[in-house]
Amino acid sequence: MNYTIHFSQVVEYIPYLIGGAWISLQVAFLAFCGGMVIGLFGAMAKTFGGRMTRMVVDAYVSFITNTPQLVQIYFLYFALPEVGILMNSYQAVLLGMTLNAGGYLTEIQRAGFLSVRQSELEAAETLGMNLMQKVRYVILPHIMKVLFPSLSNLYILMTLGTSMAAIFGLEELTGRALNINAETFRSIEVFSLTALLYIVVTVVASLLLLAVGRVFFRVKGKVF
Amino acid sequence: MKYLSIDQCDAFYGDQKVLECVSLDVDKGDVVSLIGPSGSGKSTLLRVLVGLNQPTSGRILLEGEAIDYKNRRSLKKARERFAIVFQQYNLFQNMTVLKNVTVAPVKIQGRPKKEVEAEAVLLLEKVGLGEKLKSYPDELSGGQQQRVAIARSLALKPEILLLDEVTSALDPELVTEVLDTIRLLAKEGRTMIIVSHEMGFVLEVSSKIAFMDAGRIIEVGEPRKILEQPDTDRAREFMGKILRH
Amino acid sequence: MWERIAEELPRFFTYYNVIFFLKAMFTTFLLSLVGCLLGSVMGGVLAVIKITKSNLLRPLRIAAVVYVEFFRRIPFLVTLLLIFFVFQALGLEVSVFTVAVVSVWIIATAFIAEIVRSGLEAVPKTQWEAAEVLNFNLRQTLKMVILPQAWKVILPPAFSFFVLFIKDTALASQIGVVELTYSAKVLNNKGFSAALAFGFVLLLYYTISYPLTKFGTWMEKKIEIS
Ligand SMILES: Nc1ncnc2c1ncn2[C@@H]1O[C@H](COP(=O)(O)OP(=O)(O)OP(=O)(O)O)[C@@H](O)[C@H]1O
Ligand SMILES: [Mg+2]
Numbered sequence: 239m240n241y242t243i244h245f246s247q248v249v250e251y252i253p254y255l256i257g258g259a260w261i262s263l264q265v266a267f268l269a270f271c272g273g274m275v276i277g278l279f280g281a282m283a284k285t286f287g288g289r290m291t292r293m294v295v296d297a298y299v300s301f302i303t304n305t306p307q308l309v310q311i312y313f314l315y316f317a318l319p320e321v322g323i324l325m326n327s328y329q330a331v332l333l334g335m336t337l338n339a340g341g342y343l344t345e346i347q348r349a350g351f352l353s354v355r356q357s358e359l360e361a362a363e364t365l366g367m368n369l370m371q372k373v374r375y376v377i378l379p380h381i382m383k384v385l386f387p388s389l390s391n392l393y394i395l396m397t398l399g400t401s402m403a404a405i406f407g408l409e410e411l412t413g414r415a416l417n418i419n420a421e422t423f424r425s426i427e428v429f430s431l432t433a434l435l436y437i438v439v440t441v442v443a444s445l446l447l448l449a450v451g452r453v454f455f456r457v458k459g460k461v462f
Numbered sequence: 463m464k465y466l467s468i469d470q471c472d473a474f475y476g477d478q479k480v481l482e483c484v485s486l487d488v489d490k491g492d493v494v495s496l497i498g499p500s501g502s503g504k505s506t507l508l509r510v511l512v513g514l515n516q517p518t519s520g521r522i523l524l525e526g527e528a529i530d531y532k533n534r535r536s537l538k539k540a541r542e543r544f545a546i547v548f549q550q551y552n553l554f555q556n557m558t559v560l561k562n563v564t565v566a567p568v569k570i571q572g573r574p575k576k577e578v579e580a581e582a583v584l585l586l587e588k589v590g591l592g593e594k595l596k597s598y599p600d601e602l603s604g605g606q607q608q609r610v611a612i613a614r615s616l617a618l619k620p621e622i623l624l625l626d627e628v629t630s631a632l633d634p635e636l637v638t639e640v641l642d643t644i645r646l647l648a649k650e651g652r653t654m655i656i657v658s659h660e661m662g663f664v665l666e667v668s669s670k671i672a673f674m675d676a677g678r679i680i681e682v683g684e685p686r687k688i689l690e691q692p693d694t695d696r697a698r699e700f701m702g703k704i705l706r707h
Numbered sequence: 708m709w710e711r712i713a714e715e716l717p718r719f720f721t722y723y724n725v726i727f728f729l730k731a732m733f734t735t736f737l738l739s740l741v742g743c744l745l746g747s748v749m750g751g752v753l754a755v756i757k758i759t760k761s762n763l764l765r766p767l768r769i770a771a772v773v774y775v776e777f778f779r780r781i782p783f784l785v786t787l788l789l790i791f792f793v794f795q796a797l798g799l800e801v802s803v804f805t806v807a808v809v810s811v812w813i814i815a816t817a818f819i820a821e822i823v824r825s826g827l828e829a830v831p832k833t834q835w836e837a838a839e840v841l842n843f844n845l846r847q848t849l850k851m852v853i854l855p856q857a858w859k860v861i862l863p864p865a866f867s868f869f870v871l872f873i874k875d876t877a878l879a880s881q882i883g884v885v886e887l888t889y890s891a892k893v894l895n896n897k898g899f900s901a902a903l904a905f906g907f908v909l910l911l912y913y914t915i916s917y918p919l920t921k922f923g924t925w926m927e928k929k930i931e932i933s
Contacts (some may be wrong), residue, residue, distance in 0.1 A: 472869070513839075513840075541841075541842050542842055544840070546840055548833065552836065553837070556856050557851075566841040566842070566843075569847065570842050570843060570844075
């Protein structure tokens with residue numbers, strides 16, 4: 239073995255990598271928000287929709303959850319141009335991640351819908367609440383309490399999933415790591431540092447989510 | 463030298479002190495009953511004896527030798543001499559009744575399987591479960607499980623038997639049956655520490671009664687004395703309530 | 708697009724291409740399977756280390772916790788690249804398939820350790836205590852009392868993790884493992900329509916994943932009833 243570990247050469251790139259981590263978080267956040275919207279419609283369609291609507295949503299969810307995200311994005315990026323839909327890599331990645339998140343979030347949110355018990359709604363009825371009040375004071379708090387752990391979990395997984403964007407040339411954390419690697423050839427140092435940054439970023443995100451869950455949704459959870 | 467001696471033991475659950483300076487002597491062949499209100503620490507005291515809760519201070523001596531609960535070998539040796547029947551039976555859910563009774567003597571004590579099984583069948587017949595050898599715990603009623611747990615502890619041939627409210631889940635008919643078994647064991651001279659709310663039985667079978675409250679042993683003595691003329695107000699109040707039932 | 712696909716279809720489904728795809732599909736399946744099986748063994752060991760209590764094992768316990776927490780927070784792609792370069796630096800001549808299997812193994816270990824640990828903890832504490840006072844040692848307790856009860860809780864999520872990772876192994880194409888995703892890229896580079904190449908591979912992933920997912924839910928129900 240003639241490889242010696244030298245972190246000194248990559249230390250100067252740390253701010254550059256941290257900038258990449260920030261982009262990763264943004265990509266994950268955008269895709270997550272988009273996915274939440276898709277998921278909300280999906281979940282409503284599955285709960286209240288007719289047979290055809292439900293079948294379409296089921297097919298979508300089944301397709302998304304049974305195929306790899308990477309190949310889904312490949313398809314968007316390489317195959318859609320064949321029918322004249324052109325996207326740059328950033329758009330393809332973001333759209334791919336959003337559609338993917340939408341599939342998982344449909345399932346998660348539907349579980350939340352199902353968990354609102356009739357009795358609670360009736361209780362709200364007897365208190366004389368109108369629809370908006372019911373949603374605001376009964377349904378949403380309840381759904382969030384039930385869903386928050388799975389949502390947090392998915393968000394963390396999605397943050398890790400953004401590393402896939404590097405394959406399409408995005409300069410988020412992994413993309414920037416590849417750049418540094420090409421410049422310095424200190425592969426082990428670069429990628430272990432990158433791994434460490436992912437750990438730090440997701441731990442911080444977990445802690446923030448935990449705090450949000452505790453304060454707003456009365457969720458008891460643990461980071462570790 | 464006392465046979466078993468609990469010497470000023472403290473025990474905690476988290477920050478909560480659940481045993482405070484508990485001392486109790488037990489002679490060989492003694493049947494000591496622990497009585498007292500719910501939450502007073504009776505179960506905890508039994509758990510401390512078998513090392514499930516470690517005493518934070520004080521000592522427990524078996525024939526003059528202190529059990530070192532931090533030392534695996536010492537604890538193992540002590541556990542070979544005790545057997546405990548838990549308040550919630552704690553039968554192994556994945557084993558049949560027969561297996562529950564034989565597993566420790568065969569696998570841990572290394573006794574011959576044939577011999578242990580023959581004994582186990584006798585024991586189970588004695589507690590009225592001869593028909594249930596092949597059943598699993600979740601197919602039995604609470605009282606039946608309780609009796610399997612008793613058989614399991616007896617199969618270990620322990621020197622000291624710890625029984626935690628073994629009659630609480632039984633219907634009256636079975637209570638008599640189980641109490642008869644315990645009576646028999648007492649006559650055979652087995653050392654026992656019993657937690658029980660059956661005051662009549664306690665009076666009859668015990669050689670000594672300890673009254674516990676809030677983690678302390680408040681009074682110890684002759685059964686009749688403790689039950690009928692306790693010294694402390696707290697014990698008097700408790701007996702008053704119990705006997706009025 | 709449709710005309711192009713129709714025109715390419717006969718050339719796409721030649722004997723050699725079909726064999727190529729089948730092999731790639733097998734590689735995809737094998738990557739996840741072998742990695743997860745190895746990961747189950749290591750994960751089991753880590754889970755057991757985590758539930759020990761002796762002071763002597765404390766360093767090991769901390770190491771296990773750190774391992775589990777860290778490797779669940781590193782993207783699979785980064786692990787792949789890191790392991791790839793570590794093997795290179797060590798001068799070990801191993802196939803990219805081996806690199807990928809080792810990477811799956813490392814990640815699977817961390818996730819399965821958590822699954823096993825929560826399975827072990829799902830067995831009531833009283834069962835552990837009953838075994839303890841009967842002088843069972845840890846090995847005996849696990850083998851005779853805990854695992855016979857915990858496997859029902861462990862198997863379904865462990866199996867879904869395996870199915871999940873079949874899809875994640877698509878990333879192994881990045882270090883040159885000839886699995887399904889890689890095979891689609893090869894055919895796309897040969898000039899076949901991307902819609903055809905990637906579409907077909909999506910379909911193949913679906914035919915692996917969908918039945919396994921269904922089997923997983925069936926198994927879970929079956930176990931629940933028994
Ligand atoms: N697992 C536990 N965790 C925390 N505290 C406990 C636990 N078990 C018991 N305690 C506390 O320890 C104290 C003594 O409990 P213990 O079970 O010894 O009472 P007990 O005298 O056996 O009562 P009972 O007659 O209801 O069985 C109680 O205050 C109880 O709240
Ligand atoms: Mg008790």
